[in-house]
Amino acid sequence: MSAAAILLVEDDRDEVDVALRALRRAGVAAPVEVVRDGVEALEALGIEDGAASGPAPRVVFLDLKMPRVDGWEVLRRMREHPRTASVPVVVVSSSDRREDIERSYALGANSFLLKRLDRHGPGGYLAEAARYWLELNRTPREGG
């Protein structure tokens, strides 16, 4: 288990590079761990091998459509596991179909973002979200 504050679960290399650049430009200093699919994500979260060690990430950006184990499965497993049950999960998807959004929230996602290029620049939406969840939001772990 790493000490990364941000866990980025994304299989598209381009998306990863854009996200990392956006986070850098937005001044997000927190370390970022990148995993390529659901299996790696579950391992990184300490769910897969059952042995918990180290802190959970402070926010998880979760792509939905991934090979092997998809985003929903990861989300479901995260919410079942006490260690990761309250970790903020931001679902990032290229489609905002109502069914997808509803299902994500039903499985326990905290937020749903649509991949887009807007006035915040490439990957800007994700950086904005990262800043919110890291700087503004409080999780039970961080409570006083």
Place this chain on the structure above:
Amino acid sequence: MEGLERALGRRGLVNSGIGVRNLYNRFVSEAESSDRRDLWLPVGVALAAALIALAAWGLLVAERRDHLLGSSRATASELRDTLEAALAEHADTVARLAALREGLGSEPESGRLAALQREVGSLLDDLLRGRARGYALSLRWDGIEVYARGTPSSDRWQRWWRVEETLALPGGLRWQLVQWPTAELASARLTPIPHYLLAAGLLLSLVLALLVYQLRVIARQSRFLAASNRALERRGAELETAVGERTEALQDAISELQAFNDSVSHDLRSPLGAILNFTSILEEDFRGRLLDEEGLALLARIRRSATRATALLEDLLRLSRTRRAALRFERIDMNDLVEETFAQLRAAQDDGEVDWVVAPLPDAVGDRTLLGDVLANLLGNALKYSRGCEKRCIRVSGRRDEDECVYEVRDNGQGFDMRFAGKLFGLFERLHSDGEIEGTGIGLAMVKRIVRRHGGRVFAEGEPGRGACFGFALPLRELP
């Protein structure tokens, strides 16, 4: 029936690939045509009936004739006996007459013949006066006529009624008594009824023949029609099955195509998104460094193309969604939906100042996602087409009429020429070139489709340079 069907099959009418209409026409013309075979039975029946009529007539006539002949013979016999008896009493007169006759020879001179006849007549007149009424009599003596009474009927068809008796006279003499019916007797005793009956019978046989012929034709027609019905039914069933299979195949194909379409469109988003992202990054990070004005301009053109492709893709996906998605009806606070939609639009493309007025809108009953798409398109268009204005103004208003809710989006932008109003909502139709105002030509078609799916209608009016008003009306609806 089996034989008939085999016959039909032999003619290839049932199993050929001809169409249903042809099949029917052929059956009808078969049924209506006459067949020589239809004639055998009626002709036979006619002949039989005619023969029976003839036989009956023949029997009737023969019976009548025998009866009349019998009574004539009886009369003649009686007459003979009477004459024989009478002449036997006048034997010497007969002998004298015989001598006279002998003297006349075979070709008597008329005067002497007349004398003889007078003699015989005076002998027989009284005797014969009251007898054999209705008959013409003639007595011949060795070939010459010695007595005649009455006029025989001149009808040669009544020759059968002639009766001849031989009188045996004293002295071995023989006289021939010939008895004919007179015209009066004939007309009294011979009725024409049998002939009428024969005529009637022949007529009847003709009628019977026609009847039988007609019945045969009808029977044949109904057999053909029954066979044709069955063939048509079978054909109909085959066609229905074929249609069913074809429809299923088509539906499968359509679903496949749609799924393919959606999946491809969806998969294209990522690469297009990457192009947009990396051209942005290039612009941001390498401006002035490796990229001069020319380089930046080229980059901008790449960006524009990729943006356009993305817009087209998004519109196609939304259009596809309007077709496929099942409508989920709910009560919608339209003010809320308008604010939400506008916020998303502004987040995506902050275009500067807009004077934005939303009047209180009546609630709508419809699918929130799809109506959200409608508003996104109409509001987005309003923003786009008023971009050049100094003071952009967008007004959203609505009202509830008797049977529908009407919503309108007004802008003070470029407007459009009402002459082309009919093309506005057509798929891929655009009234402005892409250089002036970006667009895919899908949006309004999608709006129309969504509104139509809700049972509503779309409308638009505008004036070049004076802005436009786009709107839609939804029928009032109760939630189930």
